[in-house]
Amino acid sequence: MNVVSATDLELDEPQYKHCTATRNACKLCTPLGACLVFRGIEGTIPFLHGSQGCSTYIRRYLISHFREPIDIAASNFSEESAIFGGSSNFKVGVRNVVAQYQPKMVAVATTCLSETIGEDMERMLYDYLKESWFEGHPHLIKVSTPSYSGTHIDGFHAAVRATVAALALPGERTARINLFPGMVSAADLRHLKEIVGDFGLPCTLLPDYSESMDGETWSEYEKLQSGGTPIADIYASGSAQASVEFGRTLVDFQTAGRFLQERFNVPNRQLGMPIGIRETDAFFETLEALSGNETPAKYAKERGRLVDALIDGHKYVFEKRAIVYGDEDLVVGLSAFLAEIGILPVLCASGGKSRHLKESLRAVIPSLDARTEIREGIDFAEIGELAESLKPDLLIGNSKGYGLARKLGIPIVRVGFPIHDRIGGQRVLHLGYRGAQSLYDTIVNSLMDAKQTSSPVGYSYL
Numbered sequence: 292m293n294v295v296s297a298t299d300l301e302l303d304e305p306q307y308k309h310c311t312a313t314r315n316a317c318k319l320c321t322p323l324g325a326c327l328v329f330r331g332i333e334g335t336i337p338f339l340h341g342s343q344g345c346s347t348y349i350r351r352y353l354i355s356h357f358r359e360p361i362d363i364a365a366s367n368f369s370e371e372s373a374i375f376g377g378s379s380n381f382k383v384g385v386r387n388v389v390a391q392y393q394p395k396m397v398a399v400a401t402t403c404l405s406e407t408i409g410e411d412m413e414r415m416l417y418d419y420l421k422e423s424w425f426e427g428h429p430h431l432i433k434v435s436t437p438s439y440s441g442t443h444i445d446g447f448h449a450a451v452r453a454t455v456a457a458l459a460l461p462g463e464r465t466a467r468i469n470l471f472p473g474m475v476s477a478a479d480l481r482h483l484k485e486i487v488g489d490f491g492l493p494c495t496l497l498p499d500y501s502e503s504m505d506g507e508t509w510s511e512y513e514k515l516q517s518g519g520t521p522i523a524d525i526y527a528s529g530s531a532q533a534s535v536e537f538g539r540t541l542v543d544f545q546t547a548g549r550f551l552q553e554r555f556n557v558p559n560r561q562l563g564m565p566i567g568i569r570e571t572d573a574f575f576e577t578l579e580a581l582s583g584n585e586t587p588a589k590y591a592k593e594r595g596r597l598v599d600a601l602i603d604g605h606k607y608v609f610e611k612r613a614i615v616y617g618d619e620d621l622v623v624g625l626s627a628f629l630a631e632i633g634i635l636p637v638l639c640a641s642g643g644k645s646r647h648l649k650e651s652l653r654a655v656i657p658s659l660d661a662r663t664e665i666r667e668g669i670d671f672a673e674i675g676e677l678a679e680s681l682k683p684d685l686l687i688g689n690s691k692g693y694g695l696a697r698k699l700g701i702p703i704v705r706v707g708f709p710i711h712d713r714i715g716g717q718r719v720l721h722l723g724y725r726g727a728q729s730l731y732d733t734i735v736n737s738l739m740d741a742k743q744t745s746s747p748v749g750y751s752y753l
């Protein structure tokens with residue numbers, strides 16, 4: 292926390308405004324995003340260089356959302372490693388993990404502690420490989436993820452980039468596309484694979500935790516769950532015809548798509564998350580251009596049914612007021628969809644600080660006006676303070692907003708991550724016309740339910 296003297300403070304401003312501390316952060320730990328990416332790669336074990344508590348915290352969050360076991364190794368910093376460095380713990384830890392899990396890749400992410408003491412990870416990997424490399428040794432990659440200077444989304448994108456930077460190979464141009472979807476649900480990943488497959492496009496979808504984090508039951512415990520982006524597909528990403536990357540706020544971010552463009556001349560198409568009609572149209576138009584095929588009839592029908600549903604439900608949602616919060620690009624996509632269906636997003640809020648949330652929202656909502664508050668770097672205490680005067684009818688975001696929704700007595704539509712007070716968070720579909728249909732039904736029904744619940748005489752069709 293920054294220290295400020297009383298004379299530095301404006302009398303009418305609360306003191307916390309001058310601090311870097313947050314109260315119930317609207318973001319999560321940076322290596323959490325990296326660990327999720329790494330569990331979405333075939334045979335990969337995430338390895339945290341830091342304390343065991345970090346790995347426990349991240350595992351707890353991921354398990355409560357996905358309801359699947361996840362192993363995350365750690366170099367288990369002690370007081371001694373915090374002072375003298377953790378290089379010996381690191382070497383022993385990686386050797387153990389390689390012996391016990393026999394992974395295809397060990398993917399190392401740093402933590403606040405190892406970043407703060409300035410661990411030289413490049414050197415540490417070099418020294419480890421010099422001593423311990425053997426024929427057939429798994430890949431060993433690393434990503435820098437200090438949590439005090441980013442969010443889980445920053446860790447997620449950094450890990451995707453670090454993976455292609457380490458593994459992508461040059462080659463003769465192919466018909467393959469790379470799809471970097473950002474942090475979406477397991478259901479979204481399955482739907483994206485279905486869509487791209489229906490266009491006849493071979494695809495490197497990175498990451499792909501649709502099976503590893505939402506799989507079937509096992510007859511025997513699998514140390515590393517099956518599924519994940521095949522490593523051979525990541526090698527092939529360097530010779531793809533194009534990359535498609537979701538994320539309007541990633542303007543300043545060194546993404547995987549930008550890396551492949553710079554290193555291997557793979558053109559990068561930066562799109563918004565395909566949430567709602569317009570953003571999904573843009574995604575399908577891109578796939579048409581890349582494949583040379585028309586949108587398959589089943590998606591045209593899904594779009595048509597969605598438009599019909601919007602007409603049916605319009606009277607229930609028109610001019611309702613919503614607070615949308617969470618990951619910046621999810622907030623952009625959801626807000627665009629809300630504007631399409633006649634709901635006013637009165638507050639678009641994120642713990643992220645890309646500095647591009649406002650312009651991204653303006654790009655997808657041409658009618659955006661001063662009635663919409665847009666806040667980056669916000670926490671839930673501030674969202675709660677703003678909510679009192681904004682008079683929202685509903686909240687749309689992750690489970691961390693539940694307490695606020697309860698206090699305000701309004702419904703919460705759970706989307707994004709984490710959803711840990713409901714079952715099926717990993718199966719919430721956000722993307723495509725099908726995802727918009729599902730979101731729309733949930734939003735309308737939540738508003739109808741709130742009206743029934745609060746009505747003194749009930750509200751029914753009888």
Ligand code: SF4
Pocket residue numbers: 320321322344345346348349401402403404438439
């Ligand atoms: S110390 Fe840092 S890396 Fe570890 S759990 Fe906390 S925020 Fe995450």
